[in-house]
Amino acid sequence: MQIFKKLSWFFKEEKKTYFYGIVALFIVSILHIIPPRLIGMVIDEIAKKQLTAQMLFISLVAMLIxxxxEYLFRIVWRVYIFGGSVMLEKKMRSKLFDHFLKMDTFFYQKHRTGDLMAHATNDLQSVQNVAGMGVLTLADSIMTGGATILAMVLFVDWRLTILAVLPLPLLSLFSKILGERIHNAFKYSQETFSHLNDKVQESITGMKAIKTFGQEKEDIEDFQTKTKEIEQAFVKVNFYDSLFDPAIAIIVGISYSLAILLGGYLVVQKSISIGQLVSFMTYIGILVWPMFAVGMLFNIFQRGGASLARIEELLSHTSHIEENEFAKVAKKQGAFDFQIEEFSYEQERGVQGSLKNIAIHLPKGKMLGIVGKTGSGKSTLIRLLLREFDTYKGTISFADDDIRLLKKDSLLSKIAYVPQDHFLFSMSVADNIRFAKPSATEEEITLAAKMAAVDNDIQQLTNGYDTMVGERGVSLSGGQKQRLSIARALILESELLILDDALSAVDAKTEEAILTNLKHERSEQTTMITAHRLSSVMFADEIIVLDKGEIIERGRHEELLEKKGWYAEMWELQKISQEEERHGA
Structure with a gap:
């Protein structure tokens, strides 16, 4: 019953729904005890040889009514009780999905996709069963069982009733013994299902890598191992579950035997009539469902309890980024300033990198280039600006406001971000571009595509802008996916555009076209570009060079070449590499 306490918030919200459902269920329980009584009365009249056609007709009509x-009220309770359980699933799924959207990077490092999907499907289904079948079995077992026992006492004999229900406490004993075992077994089975989900999701996503390295056989063996684990886990659950039915069958058999023995004796003694005995035996048959329901109830509660515990554990996680209680809305426009004294990732979270003594002023309408070796801190700087981490000494400000004092959604609405890993949704090219701006017109979509130098490629596709790109953009090349991601960011016309090494998959000519478009079309807006290829930042108003989290050089392209430092050295190396590629081609 602990799970009902945990779900009390929902039952309070839906109290009218469940009230109507339970009232309908109560009426069905009362109606259910009428036919056995009528049958008993007809049998008694037959035994007395006093049954008339009129009496038989009235009895049959009464049973038909x-x-x-019963049919009508069964529809009512199904609509309200099962309808209420669907509402619980809807609310909890929305709550869980909203929680996923609020969680930070650390949360997704800890929880794998397949596990999260298992929580949002199997676990929620088990919790829904508590609010549906669980409520039904609890209410029906109490009301049908209670009404039936009351009818047995009133219409037949109290002594016979006591003897018939005497074995029922054994059911509670079985339920108590098996309940905890089912809870633990089902919790483990859900965990194994999560592991299988993880495996399937990872294998499908990495299918190209599996085939490229010839690991199909090993992957199948790994899948079969996990399938065997889940099979064994569910076999154990079903084994404990199956023990309820034989126990109930034995208890019912004992009740029938006792009823026949004592009932037959009472008929002989003329304490009850043969019709009453038939009614009584029918009532025992009706009691079978409440007895089965008790077994089902414990099963449903244990499964639901295990699943709810898993969901609650997931919901207990909080984001490490906390919005300030007095957070305010970001201003419409302004400069971005970085004054970071020190920042380092928490090593136990498995992420490396740090920043130190970073001072950058990025005025409105300017372009900033950030370059450096792999691991120098380029992406780390971007992640701080996007508020993936707030644990740094110093400030990052927009329009003179510390971004940690701004509403997060308000800040991010000023930024259009193109990450290194380009993610496209399984929908049309046009829908992918308008993803962040659903109201965008065809003209706006086309303009954004032209700025990203991808319009010509789109025109060559089978259905142009209506072409479906497939899951994660599988039907497109790396350069096309990259440019579509840029177009998706450009359509927002945000105050700040961030290209995080987002030109790496395009050729030099296309890169130059995109940068020229940005310089021309975004002259009034701010742009930040991180890159390994220096040609991506050569047109920037300022370029900073990072090494081990510190700025080691800064200036315009020409100024940095004159300094003969890291930037000039890399520029010469990349020029030589490009020349070799041209001659090799």
Whole structure:
């Protein structure tokens, strides 16, 4: 019953729904005890040889009316009780999905996609069953069982009733013994299902790598191992579950035997009639469902409890980025300033990198280039600006406001970000471009595509802008995916555009076209570009060179070449490499 306490918030919200459902269920329980009584009365009249056609007709009509009423009220309780359980699933799924959207990088480092999907599917289904079948079995077992036992006492004999229900406490004993075992077994089975989900998702996503390295056989063996684990886990759950039915069958058999023995004796003693005994035996048959329901109830509660515990554990995680209580809306426009004294990732979280003594002023309408070796801190600087981490000494400000004091959504609405890993959704080219701006017109979509130098490529596709790109853009080349991501960011016309090494998959000519478009079309807006290829930042108003998290050089392209430092050295190396590629081609 602990799970009902945990879900009390929902039952309070939906109290009217469940009230109507339970009232309908109560009426069905009362109606259910009428036919056995009528049958017993007809049998008694037959035994007395006093049954008339009129009496038989009235009895049959009464049973028909009862059957019709039962049918109608069964529809009512199904609509309200099962409908209410669907509402719980909807609310919890929305709550879980909203939680996913609020979580930070650390959360997704800890939890794999397949595991999160298992929580949002199997676990939620088990919790929904508590609010649907669980409520039904609890209410129906109490009301049908109670009404039936009351009818047995009132219409037949109290002594016979006591003897018949005497074995019922054994059911509670079985439920208590098996309940904890089912809870633990089902929790483990859900965990193994999560592992299988992870495996399938990872294998499908990495199918090219698996085939390239010829690991199909090994991957199949790994899949079969995990399948065997989940099979064994669910076999154990079903084994404990299956123990309820034989126990109930034995208890029912004992009740029937006792009823026949004592009932037959009472008929002989003329304490009850043969019709009453038939009614009583029918009532025992009706009691079978409440007895089965008790077994189902414990099963449903244990499964639901295990799943709810898994969901609650997931929901207990909080983002490391906390919005300030007095956070304010970001101003419409302004400069970005970085004054970072020191920042380093927490090593136990498995991420490396640091920043130190970073001082950058990025005025409105200017372009900033950031270059450096792999691991120098380029992406780290971007992640701080996007507020993936707030644990740094110093400030990052927009329009003279510390970004940690701004509403996060308000800040991010000023930024259009193109990451290194380009993600496209399984929808049309046009829908991918308008993703962040659903109201965008065809003209706006085309303009953004032209600025990203991808319009010509789109025109060559089978259905142009209506071409479906497939899951994660599988039907497109790396350069096309990269430029579509840029177009998706450009359509927002944000105050700041960030290209995080987002030109690496395009050729030099296309790169130059995109940079020229940015310089021309975004002259009133700010742009930040991180890159390994120096040609991506050569037109920037300022270029900073990072090494081990510190700025070692800064200036315009020409100024940095004159300094003969790291930048000039890399420029010469990349020029030589490009020349060799041209001659090799």
């Amino acid at each position: 009862v059957a019709i009423l």
